[in-house]
Amino acid sequence: MALLKVKFSQKKRVKLAQGLWLMNWFSVFAGIIVFSMGLFLKIELRKRSEVMDNSESHFVPNSLILMGVLACAFNALAGKICYDSLDPTKFAKWKPLLKPYLVLCFLFNIFIFFIALICFLTRGSLETTLAHGLKNGMKFYRDTDTPGRCFMKKTIDMLQIEFRCCGNNGFRDWFEIQWISNRYLDFGSKEVKDRIKSNVDGRFLVDGVPFSCCNPSSPRPCIQYQVTNNSAHYSYDYQTEELNLWNRGCREALLHYYSSMMSSMGGVVLFVWLFEVSVMVGLRLLHTSLESITNPEDPECESEGWLLEQSLKDTFKSTLESLKKIGKFNQVDAGAEGAEGEEGGKTPAISTVS
Structure with missing residues (x-):
């Protein structure tokens, strides 16, 4: 039917x-x-x-x-x-x-x-792609003088401003990388030397973030350096200052x-x-x-x-029967070709008349 x-x-x-x-x-x-x-x-x-x-x-x-x-x-x-x-x-x-x-x-x-x-x-x-890509992009943030990476700082800054985010998973990601170029560090300063020596990889790490992480809705001027040091700022507690920096990571x-x-x-x-x-x-x-x-x-x-x-x-x-017939047809063709080859290779028998 x-x-x-x-x-x-x-x-x-x-x-x-x-x-x-x-x-x-x-x-x-x-x-x-x-x-x-x-x-x-x-x-x-x-x-x-x-x-x-x-x-x-x-x-x-x-x-x-x-x-x-x-x-x-x-x-x-x-x-x-x-x-x-x-x-x-x-x-x-x-x-x-x-x-x-x-x-x-x-x-x-x-x-x-x-x-x-x-x-x-x-x-x-997409989540895996963004996680690895943002991590690498943040590492190249400081390479403003390196060909092929000189626009990475602008890309990351515009991204954080546009999407109101900071870092990969959060603002603390910036604490784990050197995002300040060596070009703008005074290597004669004791503080810079101590920070570089205190790190195994010889990187200048700070508890700070780029300016693009700042939330413009914050009632006080943005605190982007010594973020976790409450004593460095008047009437400040980084755990309660939710409006100071964007809390959401850029990956999310x-x-x-x-x-x-x-x-x-x-x-x-x-x-x-x-x-x-x-x-x-x-x-x-x-x-x-x-x-x-x-x-x-x-x-x-x-x-x-x-x-x-x-x-x-x-x-x-x-449909299944048609597919089976096609498969059998191919097998028969292969068998016929093999039989013809065998017949061609046989030596004709010579009858002897007594």
Whole structure:
């Protein structure tokens, strides 16, 4: 028994073709939106590529861009097919291409669903990428004179100001690295010498943070040096001065920004997938309803359309059998070639007449 079998009159076939034509052009518009989202996400990731550890994060925007281009191409072609289906002479040239086209649409819908899942599940890999990238970026903060790293200070400062964050996991991360360049240290000073000698790696570590960690909402001037030394500042307790510095780490801030963006994009892609599946089902019904017309000379006669010619179970069984036959056919061919080789290598027997 056919799956999703529907009877169509001439009027219903025309309405289905017109509706699918309209839906396909809506899908072209959706493809443009998806392409724009992928481009926007790629630009946003490029802006902060210096604080990201690898290029794997660009898989999602690249996939969205590809998906948008393919959606525009597939749906524009489907719109043309639906428009030509109203004219039997024009539709005749599309008939041989419809089955391969529907197979491509099915594969394309699998790709769309996969991209939607990736948008929702990419948080873990993105968190690891940001954690390593920010850690390395903070190490290069002081290298303002090193080619290739001279803009890292500006990148980190703008990042902390824009996202209202400090450090990787928090402001204490700055205590563990030397973020002040040696160019601005007085090595003749006893304090500088003592700090460098007290460190195993010979780094100048301070309990201070860059100015970009300061919270402008703080009622007092920002305290960015000797942050944990209460006696160094009047009426100060670093554990209660919550407004002095940003408490949130930049990894958490960027992760929330990108993951929320990708989740929203995943929702849009999922909606596009549902729309594309509806278009594919409608196109299949239109295709089968036009093919099952018993009398081509009478276009107003009724016909039947279906999604699958057999039930889902029978279709699955027949597909497996077809695959098995293909495998057996290949084995038979290989065996026949081997037999021919053996026969060619045999020495003909010579009969002796007594």
